[in-house]
Amino acid sequence: MTQPQPLAGIVVLDFGQIYNGPYCGFLLAMAGARVIKIESPQGESLRGRAERSSASYPFAMLNSNKDAITLNLKSERGRELLRGLVAKADVLLENFSPGTMDRHGVGAADLRALNPRLIYAAATGFGRTGLHRDYLAMDITVQAMSGVMAITGDGDGTPLKAGPALCDFLGGIHLYSAIMTALFQRERTGAGAVVDVAMQDAVFPTLASAIGARYFLGRHPARTGNRHFALSLAPYNVYRTRDGYVAIICIREGHWRNLVAAMQRPELLDDPRFADMTARAKNMDAVDAAVEAWTSALDKDAVFRTAQAHDIICAPVQDLDDVLDDPHLHARGMLTRMHHPMLGDAVLPSTPLRFEGVDPPPLRACRDLGADNEAVYGELLGLSPNEVARLRRDEAI
């Protein structure tokens, strides 16, 4: 017997754009909610950029398993449709600039007056309150503002962007968390909520190690490349191999002994420069040289297999093609190879939220702009195909 999906029966109005909101909506869909992506008649900004550009993949990846409808917030008839949908919905999520929905007369207070059970969820760069709420925000500028760039890169270089769009996705997954928290509470109280998640807030905890070094050293740590922020753990680095790189970290004495055994260098155990973590940290260059002398003679997979066999914490540096082909991610169902209408043959992700005995729904490719107008407006608001056609002509949708 198939278990029902956790969010079966929940209806979500997803005004998400670009990465943050759409990721949240995607996870809700993959947990079984009916997620209706609502776009302006021009399409949300990522869709606008998606055609034959590097935005195609992100758009496709973040909008699987959603219905796609259009709705013009600038039209009174459009806003009336929204009010109708809100009466049937459990969650509305958006990541516009703060105040956008209010300016159209469909802000949190307006909509919750119509449906007090609604969870109105807003994701922003800096939050719905506070001095900086109106600052414009994209992942790269939030990386700058939140401290990410200050701690990425080498000490003598420019502050560096982390490659992943971590601000956007930390925003989106915290938004999901807050929505689920509010939905849980609603089961007990019957009341909806207004959820406020700021990317800058969501990024702060990830600075833990760097701030730890700052308090411990009593000064701002330098950018340390691949090394530990307080330079107090060694080995802790990325090492060259014959065909790429591996990362190795030793936290306990046992890890170091295991590594020495793997390297077949027992004499290092008697070397006073490597006697304990404090000594190794002081002689970090010599430690790294010893490790790289071993790794650089081998292929990265050989280093990795030997390391795992010796209980050493190690991994190969995988590039994107390695990751897209990663047999483990495919075996877990996290990645699926499919023929996608927008991308051709491509590998697309499922959800990281897994519940034993309940497989996530199969991936369904993202839909064309407004492709579900007839179905959604018909089913939720009882409109006929002719009425939907008229709405389109009137630019209400």
Add this chain to the structure above:
Amino acid sequence: MTQPQPLAGIVVLDFGQIYNGPYCGFLLAMAGARVIKIESPQGESLRGRAERSSASYPFAMLNSNKDAITLNLKSERGRELLRGLVAKADVLLENFSPGTMDRHGVGAADLRALNPRLIYAAATGFGRTGLHRDYLAMDITVQAMSGVMAITGDGDGTPLKAGPALCDFLGGIHLYSAIMTALFQRERTGAGAVVDVAMQDAVFPTLASAIGARYFLGRHPARTGNRHFALSLAPYNVYRTRDGYVAIICIREGHWRNLVAAMQRPELLDDPRFADMTARAKNMDAVDAAVEAWTSALDKDAVFRTAQAHDIICAPVQDLDDVLDDPHLHARGMLTRMHHPMLGDAVLPSTPLRFEGVDPPPLRACRDLGADNEAVYGELLGLSPNEVARLRRDEAI
């Protein structure tokens, strides 16, 4: 009237260690759950490293607002205590290596047999299933394995670690998300669940832009430092100012026109090298030189203020001290200055999950190892102080 916290009444057994599990437990506590941090009599590994080291701050930050008890899983009496606690609990979370709890006879199946309403939640590097489930994992090695390092840094350099511990924290917040999803479903079905979150799964979506570039270019993108992965947006970079750096990104033509106006360089609008995004991307070095000619004559705050006034997406690169002092984060209550028993005067974070009309509970400093043994074992299992003292002597706790 104060609103109740969303998770009031929920009891969580938090076996989290280091960052991933503890972050999840911290968020549950800040949403109103009673979170009982359970450690071995030696303390969890981050506590062990915390004393007078750079681990103090992360430990303190991730264990605010939790009760702290000890429990020895290697003792039969200890496991009996755990079974007693599980009967009273809603959630058990752990981020041990897969199979650790099972080896002690207290795995998900054992405990859910005692309490079918229990949510058993496991966070791991690679998941509870699949080929790689037993790989050892820390943030730095998951960064290597998941593709983060392949897309961070400059093309000619070594693959680079992103400064934030994003794998750990993405793991922890996805764990929170999955727990709340299961708690929501339990309200409707009465049944608990086994939750399985892998860091590697949770990181994959953050590669969106880079994978987009990979599909668009038809080859693996080079590491592009602070520039766009497909080199198809400009300006998109970090620029030097008189006293630091700013990040600037122009997505639409309007942003570029606004920037030209802010720079007071109207002639650039007529320059064919900058005619549209395609032209600017082709002449990226010239674009960046023009922008930096402007920024490098000003302080970063002056650039930022001017940019915001012109609707340009820009932010200063803040260092950790700027972030810890950020007036906006303090105004929002995300950061609090306090005298902390472990850290002295320090700035500690609250939760990024915000609900209008419900302030998160005030921060309460992390507790000493086993500080709440009497209170928790007394209240939940009805043990007397003498019985708790005997358990301690017998090394059951």
